[in-house]
Amino acid sequence: MKAEILPSQLTYFLSEELYLLKADQDFYSQPTLRVENLTTEPPANAAPIETPAPVFKYKGSNQKNFLILTHYPNTEFISEAHLAALTSTLGRLNFMPEDTAIVNINHYPTHTWSELFDYFKPQKLMILGKAALPNGMPALPINEITETADGYRVLYTFGFDEMMGQKENTKIFWNQIKTL
Template identity: 50%
Template sequence: MIAENALALSYILPADVYLLANERALVAELLPVETPEAAPVPEVKEPAVTYTEPAHEPIKQEVPVIPAINSPVAASATPSVTIPAISTPAPAAGWPYNYIGSYQKNFLILVNYPGTDIMDTAHLNALEKTIRLKGMSLDDAAIVNINQYPGHDIRAIGGHFKPQKLLFLGKAAVPGGFNPPPFNQLAKVGKSDALYTYSFNEMMGNKDLTKAFWEQMKML
């Protein structure tokens, strides 16, 4: 039997078919290649693992003890402090000038008020408030009314007080024979910081003059 299709031989001849060497290549191309099925992989089940967390003892935290803010302080821990009373000293024997203040910071203020020992009460109150605005008080200064001491020049007054700060309140407060520094400008007079400025008669009720005075006064 002659068959052109080598594949047909398997249907025509149920017995074993023997192919020639040149026919084997043709049959290999035409017949489907049977691939053996891979053997199934058995499923491996891992044993279940149960995790038990070990028991821990609770951590003890120490809480700091904060003392009460308002705890009373033992009486023995607080030293007793005695504050001496501050008063205006009386002029020493032979001291030629009367003044108000304790002069603790060598701040000399010269004024001129006829008919009174020192100065007008309203003006004195205004001056005291001005000094307090500088963080000072009358205990730091000495106020001298030069009207009570005619003929005393700046050398005599300065020689007695030796001021570190010097304030002339008005033209009439400048002692005779003295060439004052520039008006309302902080300047040096000898070793003193000096301010020659308006009197309280001029400044009372005048905001512009008061402001100009204070701008220089706060630097003195």
């Protein structure tokens, strides 16, 4: 708690005569400011504070609103070998690289699922691995296509590091993605 010194108490500390300027006299003549008198409401004429919308860096053009979430700590979007496998798989399903948006979640650890959804507005979503799950994402079953209340389809599946060289995981992935 901070102690307040009133002008009348200054005589105990100062032995010389003091003169207050007009501005100081006005200040000291005002009632003491109390916390209970403060309001958290902004003044009526204050401009609302706007938080800038997040901007995500992604690979592709998102022409068909197909969002693919990855997690790669040492690359910008996805490793070259995994990109080649993904491109080949999507090509068999008549998707071109420009139809998708590949986002590396590793670069956005504090961003939430709702921010991603608002930015990309996906109709299809593929999450490649547990590490690629964004903050705030509802619980999803792995390797099952889920249709959300908003009408988009989600496939939460293995990451490519779990599929490369693992025929059983690759087969499970293929059987799900071809119905996405």
